[in-house]
Amino acid sequence: MNTTDMQKRIKEAAADFGWPRIIIALFLAVLFILAPFVKVSIASSLSDIINRFGMNALLVLAMVPMIQSGCGLNFGLSLGVIAGLLGSTMAVQFGLTGWAGLFGAIALSTPFAVVLGWLYAKLLNRVKGEEMTIAMYVGFAAVMFMSIMWLILPYSSKNMVWGYEGKGLRTTITLDGYWNRQLSDFLAVRLSDNFVFPTGLILFVAASCAVMWLFLRSKTGTAMTSVGSNPDFARASGIDINKMRTTSVVMSTVFGAVGILLYQQSFGFIQLYTAPLYMAFPAVAAILIGGASINKASIVQVVVGTILFQGILTMTPSVINSLLQTDMSEVIRIVLSNGMILYALTRKSKVTR
């Protein structure tokens, strides 16, 4: 009798946590166990995962405000990315390096992010219901529009423009000599031969999470959450739903802009043109893997989701490829990340239209 009770409780806990997540966590564990047998260094894998976590965490964190306010998954994250690209390209154009470069980029991106986010919010507020698809295509259209802009805008710095004509930005711009790995190397701790802990980066991510956490607990934050989980109650309490949604969208876009800047400083390059097209999808997949649903997300879910997702992305190529002598990582990534999003989209939620 006691064992069946326990079994029942374990089953319930598992269902609560979500079978797909458990499967993914187990999959990751299996990969780690296999690693030494296929000559994959655990130390460098861990180092990779931590670095990739730092790179992507803020982009995933950007999902939280909009989920909480009931705007759904932010498939229009590319707008925030565009703001970040504008800021970083301008910083390089002005020749800002080191800390001035990184924080200059942040400072330059923010006004763009606020404006873009505000416009994006106005649009979303008028189309309550089909936000996600519209966000996707608005994002796509914006990326294409910017692609034209990158060719025409009057950038002139030699490191950024095509050599032959001297105008039009290159597809990738290196940050070497500007602020490449600025945060990652700050206070970095070398734990072993292949393991360098990017302290600065992780500190920044932790600080951002703390800011979000505090915000969610503030008056505005709780109001935002109530708009998402119980709009009638929110309206009855006199909360301006549209204003809350706008705040969440602007926040999301700003975090997206800073997120791409963190990504860039780890990656070492600014990627323009069609690179931002699909950037929202890994972030969506990550937060869903972490346990979020379409209208509820927490910081813990962001962290857990990003670690699991990046863990799979890191370990699968190295382990499976050594095991099967073939590169299946791309296919596994596509199936896993989209499978997770599908799973989340097909859950029944309390607040459905």
Add this chain to the structure above:
Amino acid sequence: MKGEQKHGGTKTLALRAAIGVAYIALLALFLVTGRTHTVLIDNKADPAGAWQAIRGMTVSVNGGEAVEYMKGDRDKVSVKGQKMRVRVEFFDGRDTEEYSLKIPFIEDTLLLSVPKLAEGLDNPMEPFNLYADNKARTDAEEGERFGQEP
């Protein structure tokens, strides 16, 4: 409605079986009538000297365009189906000949040596292994495969 279902049980089963048979029959029909083979028409002499190349001719396959072949020429022709009618007009005054050949279903590419055919030798048409030639081209192409999908 339930009564109808009971009656329709055997009927729908028979119908479905018939559709299944028709489906497979159609597939087989398309396969057999549509299968194309690449036939290389060859006018080269035997390196060991067993036969000589024909000094000039035109070759038309299955009523298609008559293509000119001089000594040493080789060209390719696509043949749909398993039967092949080869019509050869010789430049050196010999009578125009028509030959009928059967192409084995399984082979993709074959090499037809017209000199051998004209002289009535055995096995004028033999399977041709294209794979060896193809490898270099395939290797060069295997660069990009995936787009940017998530």
Add this chain to the structure above:
Amino acid sequence: MKKQFVLKSFIADNLVAVIFLAITIASIPLSGLSPVHIIDDLMTRIGRNAFLVFSLILPIMAGMGINFGMVLGAMAGQIGLIFAMDWGIGGMQGLGFAALLGLPVSILLGWIAGSILNHARGREMVTSYILGFFFNGIYQFVVLYLFGSVIPLHNRAIALSRGFGVRNTLNLEPVRQVLDNAWLVKIAGVRLPMLSYAIIVVLCVFIVWFKKTKLGQDMRAVGQNQHVSNAAGIPVEKTRILSIVISTVLACFGQIIFLQNMGNMNTYNAHDQTGFFAAAAILVGGASLTKASIPNVFAGVLLLHLMYIVVPMAGQNLFGSANIGEYFRQFIGYGVIALSLVIHAWRSRREAEKARALLRSEGEEA
């Protein structure tokens, strides 16, 4: 005041088409292409692409929005073509073979997609979009790893050099343009692929007939109001699934028609933009997320492809860069879909508000 309102909704109805037409007409002289060339290209494109766009009609009617999952049908058709090319089957037989093989696969995939969509009510479009990506992953797995190893390939020439997996580019020479050339009519330098048009006409007849059948009426009812249909005894779930199945099958055939005209198949990427092009076409043609008709398809294919012909060249001539033309073309494509979605969402909200206001005023009168 009533007149003003009517004008507003008329513009909104055709706003997308109007903007489109304006940009396209402006680009024609800038492109430097001759009218004959433009019309010739347009006629070919209509024959090639229209079938695919038709596959979107039924899901819209059934209330599922744009079925981005039609790409599953495209993938099924491509698998059929891989088998057909494996055995070098040419001519109409090749197309028939590919279509017959793709048929059960599309039915299965459509059934799965429809079932998943039934679990995501209210979010069908985004779900079908992700479904497309998800099954793309499975398709890549099948075509890259299973063909040649688990699924026997007869013709080594279409396999990758490592022995298994299909080549990046599949040569469709045996079936290249068989539909187009079967009955080609030339008028004043313009080539008309009559057989392709004939097939499209047959499809139109089928759709008109289908809409009159019980199943077709059921679909429309389900699209308008699921609750009422359910109460009336219509099997809502099954009807929705069937609309997706038919859509997927049509997409399978449509993709085969598309590829036979192209002559070459990019094994891993050919289906990438299928859903996007079809959606853009039908939306430009005046369809909305809840209403789509045959004229929408024709108008849309005409406008969209006319734009695709002239705008890149115009952009190139205007800015001296081919890239700008390309980006502008994609921008307009995505923008059109976004704009149509926005207008539709905006209008359905207004209609809901109108209904509410009407109810309120009626209540007051009573």
